[in-house]
Amino acid sequence: MAYRVFLEDRAAKQIAKFDAAVRSRVEALRELEKGFSARLDIKKLKGTKYHYRIRVGDYRILFMLESNKALVYDVSHRQSVYD
Numbered sequence: 001m002a003y004r005v006f007l008e009d010r011a012a013k014q015i016a017k018f019d020a021a022v023r024s025r026v027e028a029l030r031e032l033e034k035g036f037s038a039r040l041d042i043k044k045l046k047g048t049k050y051h052y053r054i055r056v057g058d059y060r061i062l063f064m065l066e067s068n069k070a071l072v073y074d075v076s077h078r079q080s081v082y083d
Contacts, residue, residue, distance in 0.1 A: 003065065004069050005029055005032050005033055011074060014075045025056045026075060028056050032070045050066065051063070059081075060077075060078050
């Protein structure tokens, strides 16, 4: 199933602060528009029903699924993303 990807303002600002190398790796979230793929390291977050994360190197992309939409709400370094 393919998803339309939307960024919350906070996530867009976080991505804009990254250097070009990290930004290009974070673009992996665009793969969601083609559907879940084995190439993406996606895991469901424990204790939640619709929340997932994608691991991109030392960064984590947190998103929520609603019908055919993926709403990205946080993109941070792995040390601080779950705080």
